[in-house]
Amino acid sequence: MSTITISNLRKLYGGVPAVDGFSLEIPEATVFGLLGPNGAGKTTTFKCMLDLARPSSGSILYDGKPLAPETFERIAYVPERSVLYEWMTVDEHVEMTRRAFTSFDPARAYELLAQFNVDPHKRARALSKGMKTAVMVALAFARNVNIMILDEPTGGLDPVNQRHVLSLMINEAAKGNTVIFSSHQIGQVERAAERIAVMDRGRLILEGLVDDLKADRKIVEGIFPDVSFTLDGIANDARVARTDRTERIVRLLVTAGADEIAAHLSAAGAVGVRVLDLNLEDIFLYAVSPATATADVVAKESST
Amino acid sequence: MPAVLTVDPRSGVPIYLQIIEQIRRSVALGVLQAGEQLPTVKQLAIDLTVNPNTVARAYRELERDRVIETSPGRGSFVRPDGSAEAPKVGAEIGRGALDVALREAKSVGLTRNEVRDLFEAGLERWFPTEAA
């Protein structure tokens, strides 16, 4: 069992909330992607989850219980920046991990290090940023755990190694473990994550299954013959999240019922009504930075 | 199974739908024969580098649509009558493609006759009639 329940998490640094009333339920055996712009509070949330930072209020429960030292036998964590000891060799890091955890498999660790092309006899200070990330990833995935928490696990890695990390995550998912990761590589999130949550300014903006989000969220576009038209009825529909009008072109971001709303738009007099698909990047951009999103949405004719 | 499956995660189409569509297309075209075994959910997930639950969902829907059948312990197989669906699947795919084309044509303001002319021209290109 490995469900994680975050309830009303608040964390203030010097009076400024980095996380501001964030609640999330992460079911077991899921790959969960946490997205958000820089400074959204993702890393802070991870730190609170691991007792590296104490929440100002709110709670985080693992299977209904708060985190205890023993729980760390079941959790593997890859932080965002390198926490390796610069003066120690990779071998010594492997030994350190072996002594710290009972579920660690040194042979598997060396296998992974070889796959990432890391020389285990080197000292950490002689490694590039990507290799340091690779070491932390190898040490984490060589353990037999239920929960993996990965903060930007592909930072500094070349595309081959990035795909490698992705495969490792998918493997964990296939084993029925929970993987929570944050990444700016939306493509990776789209592949690996079953569920995502989008965070911005310490709050939860969006949450759900990736497939459902993609299936439901669409842009309904229509062109009106002249500038004098009203959209009141349509724009007030609860399923219309956003309305963009530029002269005679209207674009509605809908969270469900795209076809129905497209029909309404046609009935209102629009021509060339289209329903456009949104990929995860579009969904993300619309959620956090609508200005950027509107300019960049690539027209993808919906096939539904 | 031949590596005909590719998925584009950046597309707006959910990955599970892409998988469903591609397996149906493979069955319709005979690339996947009746009774042929499909990869396990886990294996396909690793091959395609996508979430296993996405593959599982695709398989569930294919099973519901009677294209494949799954026996626990043995794996997933194309139904013996799966390819009997082939003409139906072909028709579905063709209709879908034409729908998209016609909708696009309409949205740029073409008339019915203009569309017909374009259609005849395209037909000649793709399905040339033998010179009598």
Added chain:
Amino acid sequence: MNYVEWLRVRNLLRVVLIILGILLVLAVVLRVSVARYMSPDVWVHQALMNHPGVKVTNVTLPDGTPRTIIDDPAESTRAVIDDHGYKGKRIVITEPSSRAHEENSQVNVGSIQVFETRNGKMTTTVIDTNGAVPMIYYMLLADIVAVIVATILAAPLAREIDGHLEVTLTKPISRVRYALEVIGTDAVGIVAASFLTVVVFYICQLLFESARLDFSGVNARAIVMGLACPMAWYAMLCAATTWLHRSYVAVLGFAWPIVLFIGVLTLIPTHNVVALFVHDVAWVLSRLNPLTYVSFAEPNEHGLLTYTSAGFAQRLSMQILFFVAYGALAIWKWQRVEA
């Protein structure tokens, strides 16, 4: 025991061993170069050179010990040298009293003991080059090394806070236990450094003559205090660096100068109000320093370096108290630190 801290300790002990090894080599070199001057023949030669008319007699005692007797009738001086070889030499000098030898006295320098007794117009001086070596001398050296090692090691928690907490605090042991393991590892390192120093200096002494160590009385107390004091010093710096973890290097670097400076301030004459104030403040601060409680008294009437046994129990308790209190302070802060 903590693996990472153990690696740090091991690396430091390697350096200590190298330095001690160099000292050992120097001792060997010294031994070889003064070898010539260690036998009575040389002294005899010198005496003969300086004072013609000196008579030298060589005798062998019943137990095989060679005895050299140097007689200088002109000066009424007589020296009898018993050469016990590796076990040292016993020299008895009889000479006319002069103002330099007015009282009976005993002086000890290391293993060399000198007794002077005055009998009327003549003074007898007995020199024993192989007296028992009080452990206190060894502990002095060992303590210097131990305190230096303790200073270098004394920021284990601060070093973890400096960018490694994500690894350190995600292990399946409680924070308190982690801190105790780390401190325990450092303690082993400090004791090991003391031990290595004692061993190396013992070997150095063995090069010159057989060494007899005296573990009794004041020496036993010296050993105990010699182990407790660096640990208390370590605990104090551990607390200071854990609280001031952002600048722990500066804390370690300035520890000694600050402590010395405060020590000096406690000695300033209190002629005026300002001086009195400064003195009092410095006095209070110095009470917080474990090293203040290790006092070496003046050499006593026999010239023996010692410290008063009175108050030893109290002073040892202070060291233990400091160790526990400062350690608790460090661990308290460690419990609250955030990544």
